[in-house]
Amino acid sequence: MxxxxxxxxxxxxxxxxxxxxxxxxxxxxxxxxxxxxxxxxxxxxxxxxxxxxxxxxxxxxxxxxxLELPEHSRGLGQPVALEGYGKPSKxxxxxxxxxSPGLTQTTQASVSFAPLQSLFGIVTPSGLHFERHHQGWWDIDPSRHRLMINGMVKASKVFTMDELMRLPSVSRFHFIECGANTGMEWGNVAVPTCQYTHGMLSCSEFTGVPLVTLLEMAGADFKKGRFLLAEGADGSSMTRTIPMSLVESGEVLVAYGQNGEMLRPEQGYPLRLVVPGVQGVSWVKYLRRIEVGDQPYGTKDESVHYVDLLPDGTHRQYTSIQECKSVVTTPSGGQMLLDKGFYSISGLAWSGRGKVTRVDVSVDGGRNWREARLQGPVMSKCLTRFSLDWDWDGKPALVQSRATDETGYVQPSYRELRAVRGTRSIYHNNAIQSWMVEESGEVKNVQLG
Amino acid sequence: MxxxxxxxxxxxxxxxxxxxxxxxxxxxxxxxxxxxxxxxxxxxxxxxxxxxxxxxxxxxxxxxxxLELPEHSRGLGQPVALEGYGKPSKxxxxxxxxxSPGLTQTTQASVSFAPLQSLFGIVTPSGLHFERHHQGWWDIDPSRHRLMINGMVKASKVFTMDELMRLPSVSRFHFIECGANTGMEWGNVAVPTCQYTHGMLSCSEFTGVPLVTLLEMAGADFKKGRFLLAEGADGSSMTRTIPMSLVESGEVLVAYGQNGEMLRPEQGYPLRLVVPGVQGVSWVKYLRRIEVGDQPYGTKDESVHYVDLLPDGTHRQYTSIQECKSVVTTPSGGQMLLDKGFYSISGLAWSGRGKVTRVDVSVDGGRNWREARLQGPVMSKCLTRFSLDWDWDGKPALVQSRATDETGYVQPSYRELRAVRGTRSIYHNNAIQSWMVEESGEVKNVQLG
Incomplete structure (x- = not known):
């Protein structure tokens, strides 16, 4: 992006x-x-x-x-329902x-990053969910919003939100990661904090109707119609091809709920596609149309954008699965350890191909690895929180994490990744991240070759 | 409460x-x-x-x-990070x-209810989490907050937030229910909506340090010290006895995180006790002290309040586990079905004793039951979302749900519950809820004997 x-x-x-x-x-x-x-x-x-x-x-x-009792132990506090919708502490x-300062030329075709270094567990508060807009965000009136299913179907259908919300729904926890997450690191930029290196990543409980249900209602031709076009209603007319094979499993959702409530406007209210394991751009926001077709659509957003420039000058296209990846969020760049002693190293791991099965952590730049604890429930195509006890001796340390998923795939080093992909890409960087803890306690982003 | x-x-x-x-x-x-x-x-x-x-x-x-393209399909939308912390759609x-109008005489010693009828999945957005304050809520400065561990310990300890947050933490999904949830129904009041009948219920991913870790650090006497006193820092000086047996399992947390971020002020920022399966009053907010003792403390908040008046005039005390319970949230009181046809009945089930294993749903007031689908992951002492397909024929219907937990306990009817507990209680009502769908489509709360 x-x-x-x-x-x-x-x-x-x-x-x-x-x-x-x-x-x-x-x-x-x-x-x-x-x-x-x-x-x-x-x-x-x-x-x-x-x-x-x-x-x-x-x-x-x-x-x-x-030495005095604080006011809050003596006085009368704030009333209930002071705000019908509450806010975080001041x-x-x-x-x-x-x-990111200076990263994009406009603020509407831009991105904001989630503060991973300050978050716990796996749920991203919806108010801190990363944003990626191609033409700004909208707060669309749901009573006027429609979803059309057309193309290779027996009868085109148009759904109101009422109609969609009467259908059987499912709720599932999934991560969403922008394909360009960690994109600045390709060029050895070493952006200082994990908010900026890995913050185009969030995780929510999504609720919606399996897309396959709507396709069945419209009488889609599942035999010939092996591709879908997903189209958003905002001015960017975001369009992406979705393989029918992903949809048939029931995993792809036409979602209206996120973390218990309706989607946020910045996340596509009132309707977005949820395509677990696939890069965020395919999770089309403000979803207004699904077309069934017999070949990939080759839209602007997949043939020109979101492609990977390889060392031989060609582009790698249609690579949309987010491969296994992890990052240590504590300690991470921009943080400071006040003194030596015990710390709990903590971070996030995820894979677009299923469950994370193992995370190893090194504090010496990859010479030695120890297996981290994984916090359950470990769910497919969802963030997994890991942690490891660490007694910091006050000397410089190089902290890394390396995740493995249920397919056996192991997160690569920068050296391994660049041997195949070069250094000119923007997208799909899942290399091992290194944080240098200096003697001062200051933590910095460094890249190991 | x-x-x-x-x-x-x-x-x-x-x-x-x-x-x-x-x-x-x-x-x-x-x-x-x-x-x-x-x-x-x-x-x-x-x-x-x-x-x-x-x-x-x-x-x-x-x-x-x-017939015209809407503005959002033509114009330039809002920028990223318009608000560093986002809000729901207007x-x-x-x-x-x-x-609840008129329920309490002050708004500081009062309650606000979560809008269960509008929520999806199991996560409650922190901004909609129910509130129960005894003397109002506070936004305590975490850099000045302390937690003391004292009593039957080798050496009393005082923790800063820094010190607590360096320790190994865990993250777990749990429900919290006020012991008085559904309290108004004891007296056949039939409050019209499930927000008011069951809305003193929320569910979050909590992050914190197992209390047993802190007790071990202080050298607690686990043999003689079989009870703990938990004390809050707010003006109500909330105190509750917690059995050591609950804590030893590692389940009880000294929590600072909720749904990925720091606790909200209304929920005890910066520190609250998380006592899975136990009524909310024991999840002491603004937690400032844990004392280890050799007998129950008999505090005001457990000997006089939160007790159940039985038919023989005696009080049932120290009943703190929230028994297995469920409620249909769609359709529920105050909602209206526009026409006959397909609906997805949906609701929530939970048990303070472990996992929900089964939910049955009736649309004829309990004469016939069908087993509902449970949405995974089904977690212990956590909300579980259930659903069932229903084709409404337009005639009056009586919708109920009945949950069973892994101990084999089955949620009772009002008739069964009142035979033992009478009708004068406030707390611990886990009876089967009945919603009447009238021919007009209007849904009303009714109580079956």
């Missing part, structure tokens, strides 16, 4: 990703006992806001205020999805 | 729960083809807001506007947690 960005500009390190000074100031105050460096290992990864927010209420040793204002 | 409410007043049907006129108006317009009755079966359950919102943009047959403004 990052085709809006000028590849020439990407080679220089992006600016303003990180308020390094703010982090150092907060760490210094914490070490001096003037404040609890809240979420130490988790320190603000884009701290321009965070520095200020974190420093707002210095407290701790020697502060007479701490102390979490720094946990935001963020646009 | 509803001890703030005057039991005498509960016997009359609450007012303002439902804008019945608004629902009828919207249904009439939909039948006349003037609008898509969005979420027909899901129609607004508290429609004062909804009526207006739904009627805002009439469209459909004969409307010339629909068309979903009616989906709110709501205070």
């Amino acid at each position: 990052l085709d809006d960005m000028n590849p020439g500009r990407v080679q220089k390190a992006p600016e303003n990703f990180l308020d390094r000074e703010g982090i150092h100031r907060a760490a210094r105050e914490a070490r001096e006992g003037r404040r609890d460096f809240i979420r130490a290992a988790f320190a603000s990864a884009a701290a321009a806001v965070g520095g200020a927010a974190l420093a707002a209420q210095p407290a701790g040793k020697g502060d007479p205020a701490i 102390h979490e204002a720094n946990v935001q999805r963020r646009r | 509803l001890d703030d409410m005057n039991p005498g007043r509960v016997q009359k049907a609450p007012e303002n729960f439902l804008d019945r006129e608004g629902i009828h108006r919207a249904a009439r317009e939909a039948r006349e083809g003037r609008r898509d009755f969005i979420r027909a079966a899901f129609a607004s359950a508290a429609a004062a807001v909804g009526g207006a919102a739904l009627a805002a943009q009439p469209a459909g047959k004969g409307d010339p506007a629909i 068309h979903e403004a009616n989906v709110q947690r709501r205070r």
